[in-house]
Amino acid sequence: MTSFVLPAERPTARLTAEVQTAEQARLDAVAARKQGQDTLSVIPPGEYVCLRVLYDDQWWPVMMDTPAEYADHADLFEHARGRVLLHGLGLGCAVSALLADPAVEHIDVVEASADVIALIGPYFRDYPVTIHHASCVDKTWPDDARWSYVWHDIWTEVSVDNLDDETAEHGISYGRLAQLFAGRADRQGAWAFDLVVDYLDGPPLSAAG
Ligand SMILES: C[S@@+](CC[C@H](N)C(=O)[O-])C[C@H]1O[C@@H](n2cnc3c(N)ncnc32)[C@H](O)[C@@H]1O
Known part of the structure; x- marks a missing residue:
């Protein structure tokens, strides 16, 4: 994981700290199963960093350091x-x-x-x-x-x-x-x-x- 990357911001790109709780991970897994999807892409509980870029006045998530x-x-x-x-x-x-x-x-x-x-x-x-x-x-x-x-x-x-x-x-x-x-x-x-x-x-x- 890129845990050494710290939150920071520039005019069109920002790094944010994200937390996935155990409860949210459980809910995400239930939702994935309901939709017939595999649970491999469900984010496990933990702390992550997300890169967002500004596009069309919105901050779009571009990359997160998930498994x-x-x-x-x-x-x-x-x-x-x-x-x-x-x-x-x-x-x-x-x-x-x-x-x-x-x-x-x-x-x-x-x-x-x-x-x-x-x-x-x-x-x-x-x-x-x-x-x-x-x-x-x-x-x-x-x-x-x-x-x-x-x-x-x-x-x-x-x-x-x-x-x-x-x-x-x-x-x-x-x-x-x-x-x-x-x-x-x-x-x-x-x-x-x-x-x-x-x-x-x-x-x-x-x-x-
Ligand atoms: C999904 S991210 C890449 C994630 C990367 N593999 C990593 O390990 O973190 C996509 C990146 O491509 C950049 N990008 C978009 N269009 C590009 C282009 N035409 N040439 C080079 N980079 C571009 C974006 O700014 C963004 O930083």
Whole structure:
């Protein structure tokens, strides 16, 4: 967990402390079962940090350091080694976890929000992490730039809309990023892509992350 991240605020991004009580966790589990959902994404009792961004005059939760969010990064944590590129800094959960892995040598992170970088970037100042302020589709790289793993996590909703540039959040689809980095990565992965693909054959999703 990113328990070292403290509440703080910038004009368009804020970090808030959140508490999940045992009673609320029990109620959430009951509600999940009633709706036929699994209880793996129910937040266990504990203290968490939430990153919210201001969009359309509303503070939207973008990332929280819950076990389910870490689990969503499983492919990245299993396969990352050497030089890694992350699209979306968020709360820095993925960065923290990768820094604990001796197989990972350096992490590039591309983050579009200056306020998110201002809140989270300083925690990684003394580590082999380079944070680039840009949109992941606009950032230019040297011709020979390569990574062992490129991870895309710029979305907040688990949605089939993110399969198409016309409807995707930020106008950036999974496929567009996969294509852009096809020659530059030994392996690529993206947050919730497996869930979206499952949805095409299964019941509607209600998860957001
Ligand atoms: C869900 S969070 C990422 C969570 C992150 N994996 C973590 O471990 O905390 C998504 C992040 O992507 C950023 N973002 C959104 N659009 C982007 C873009 N076009 N390029 C780069 N970053 C972007 C958001 O500002 C936000 O910080």
